[in-house]
Amino acid sequence: xxxxxxxxxxxxxxxxxxxxxxxxxxxxxxxxxxxxxxxxxxxxxxxxxxxxxxxxxxxxxxxxxxxxxxxxxxxxxxxxxxxxxxxxxxxxxxxxxxxxxxxxxxxxxxxxxxxxxxxxxxxxxxxxxxxxxxxxxxxxxxxxxxxxxxxxxxxxxxxxxxxxxxxxxxxxxxxxxxxxxxxxxxxxxxxxxxxxxxxxxxxxxxxxxxxxxxxxxxxxxxxxxxxxxxxxxxxxxxxx
Amino acid sequence: xxxxxxxxxxxxxxxxxxxxxxxxxxxxxxxxxxxxxxxxxxxxxxxxxxxxxxxxxxxxxxxxxxxxxxxxxxxxxxxxxxxxxxxxxxxxxxxxxxxxxxxxxxxxxxxxxxxxxxxxxxxxxxxxxxxxxxxxxxxxxxxxxxxxxxxxxxxxxxxxxxxxxxxxxxxxxxxxxxxxxxxxxxxxxxxxxxxxxxxxxxxxxxxxxxxxxxxxxxxxxxxxxxxxxxxxxxxxxxxxxxxxxxxxxxxxxxxxxxxxxxxxxxxxxxxxxxxxxxxxxxxxxxxxxxxxxxxxxxxxxxxxxxxxxxxxxxxxxxxxxxxxxxxxxxxxxxxxxxxxxxxxxxxxxx
Numbered sequence: 001x002x003x004x005x006x007x008x009x010x011x012x013x014x015x016x017x018x019x020x021x022x023x024x025x026x027x028x029x030x031x032x033x034x035x036x037x038x039x040x041x042x043x044x045x046x047x048x049x050x051x052x053x054x055x056x057x058x059x060x061x062x063x064x065x066x067x068x069x070x071x072x073x074x075x076x077x078x079x080x081x082x083x084x085x086x087x088x089x090x091x092x093x094x095x096x097x098x099x100x101x102x103x104x105x106x107x108x109x110x111x112x113x114x115x116x117x118x119x120x121x122x123x124x125x126x127x128x129x130x131x132x133x134x135x136x137x138x139x140x141x142x143x144x145x146x147x148x149x150x151x152x153x154x155x156x157x158x159x160x161x162x163x164x165x166x167x168x169x170x171x172x173x174x175x176x177x178x179x180x181x182x183x184x185x186x187x188x189x190x191x192x193x194x195x196x197x198x199x200x201x202x203x204x205x206x207x208x209x210x211x212x213x214x215x216x217x218x219x220x221x222x223x224x225x226x227x228x229x230x231x232x233x234x235x236x237x238x239x240x
Numbered sequence: 241x242x243x244x245x246x247x248x249x250x251x252x253x254x255x256x257x258x259x260x261x262x263x264x265x266x267x268x269x270x271x272x273x274x275x276x277x278x279x280x281x282x283x284x285x286x287x288x289x290x291x292x293x294x295x296x297x298x299x300x301x302x303x304x305x306x307x308x309x310x311x312x313x314x315x316x317x318x319x320x321x322x323x324x325x326x327x328x329x330x331x332x333x334x335x336x337x338x339x340x341x342x343x344x345x346x347x348x349x350x351x352x353x354x355x356x357x358x359x360x361x362x363x364x365x366x367x368x369x370x371x372x373x374x375x376x377x378x379x380x381x382x383x384x385x386x387x388x389x390x391x392x393x394x395x396x397x398x399x400x401x402x403x404x405x406x407x408x409x410x411x412x413x414x415x416x417x418x419x420x421x422x423x424x425x426x427x428x429x430x431x432x433x434x435x436x437x438x439x440x441x442x443x444x445x446x447x448x449x450x451x452x453x454x455x456x457x458x459x460x461x462x463x464x465x466x467x468x469x470x471x472x473x474x475x476x477x478x479x480x481x482x483x484x485x486x487x488x489x490x491x492x493x494x495x496x497x498x499x500x501x502x503x504x505x506x507x508x509x510x511x512x513x514x515x516x517x518x519x520x521x522x523x524x525x526x527x528x529x530x531x532x533x534x535x536x537x538x539x540x541x542x543x544x545x546x547x548x549x550x551x552x553x554x555x556x557x558x559x560x561x562x563x564x565x566x567x568x569x570x571x572x573x574x575x576x577x578x579x580x581x582x583x584x585x586x587x588x589x590x
Binding site for chain 1: 443446447449450452453454456457458459460461462463464465518
């Protein structure tokens with residue numbers, strides 16, 4: 001993993017008085033999908049939020065494409081090329097779908113070619129282009145959430161549980177869109193609880209436990225080793 | 241043309257459109273439709289308070305920032321015009337210079353307050369604005385040699401805008417400088433209202449709405465939240481100062497009671513909440529309702545008290561002296577039944 005777009009070195013993060021990340025070490029390879037796995041509450045979301053700057057790292061370093069971004073503000077990290085899709089369908093429900101998309105293209109007008117590609121991946125967004133985002137269904141909101149991250153050129157996507165709570169049909173649409181993103185050569189760090197999706201999309205995987213990375217390697221190795229899955233997560237990938 | 245003027249921000253409700261049209265036409269033809277000094281006084285107040293409430297809504301409704309210093313900026317505008325006219329003499333020059341200087345100063349002061357307090361939690365901004373506004377009000381009272389203290393001071397405005405300037409008769413109404421003054425106040429308020437509409441419907445306004453809903457998400461897209469909030473605070477302060485300048489021009493008097501008092505701040509809050517936060521149209525309706533209630537509720541209650549003389553208890557309850565109580569009841573009812581304001585309700589929300 002010498003060509004890593006993101007390197008996290010011994011990162012510790014506190015939320016209020018709680019010490020959540022206990023020295024996370026992680027590398028995200030360029031142009032590949034890295035799955036961040038683990039049980040609930042082990043620090044996956046906090047890791048993504050620390051990378052984007054929502055929670056400051058108390059200790060350690062975050063290096064993005066060769067630059068130390070540990071001290072940068074969230075907006076500066078975003079402008080450096082990190083797209084973040086939060087787990088709670090982080091859309092602006094008071095704004096229309098169009099306004100959400102235009103807003104997401106923070107560095108300039110929304111490119112029409114890019115918009116058309118987004119419409120192709122998520123057809124409902126074209127239908128509800130002028131509607132308030134708050135009136136969309138859960139699946140459509142999640143589509144908008146990912147589409148927003150795709151509104152302009154990003155060097156790295158941080159995506160937090162994009163299929164959480166969605167109907168199977170929507171999950172397959174989301175997986176298709178993420179596959180397209182992967183085909184375009186995007187670098188993605190993806191938190192996902194659905195192991196079938198994780199297995200289908202991931203090139204690499206990192207497993208967290210108690211605020212640390214306890215295993216990192218190729219997804220295929222994890223997917224084919226039931227004993228390893230059982231030991232790391234107490235789950236079988238086949239179950240997903 | 242009309243859509244460009246309102247920046248494409250349609251009222252999105254037939255009743256709302258009619259109400260707004262009635263307010264606009266009522267104010268435009270006020271000197272001809274409602275004769276008498278009191279009616280003209282009320283119309284001028286409505287025009288100015290629509291602008292003031294809209295500028296406050298930019299801060300509270302669109303940016304989600306609670307400020308208690310808005311009347312301080314309003315007062316700065318009023319004192320700017322008053323002091324310029326007092327020291328530089330009667331004329332349009334001092335009016336323009338005083339207004340612009342006060343708007344620039346208000347924006348600068350807002351910038352300093354925002355710089356120190358918007359980085360921290362919103363509640364600190366509210367507390368700091370409250371402290372600064374109280375300090376300025378005390379300062380104005382103490383510096384009586386400059387500000388006239390608690391009594392304030394009167395000043396002269398250009399003769400063309402004075403009641404002694406008679407310009408003939410139109411539709412049976414004597415056109416005087418006072419009516420000309422009214423139209424100066426009305427059209428400048430209207431123009432600044434359109435400027436605010438333009439701002440909230442611009443890409444800048446969209447970012448403000450995003451910040452109001454979730455500042456972290458806006459930050460995660462790449463927007464510098466503090467910078468946007470600071471700019472909104474400065475614009476809002478400058479607009480409030482310009483509204484204050486118009487108020488002083490209309491009254492030909494400035495004093496702490498009419499421009500800096502905390503009561504005006506509370507009225508402003510009520511106007512924005514009653515009309516509907518986050519809609520400039522709501523500020524227009526809220527200001528109109530409040531000013532009309534403040535001006536005519538007592539009269540209405542007097543008539544109601546007379547009509548219910550047969551029921552002494554009800555008559556006593558409707559005594560004009562109790563108008564503030566009924567205004568409070570009206571406010572509670574409006575918040576209960578229209579939690580998203582009159583505009584929110586008319587647009588089909590709750």
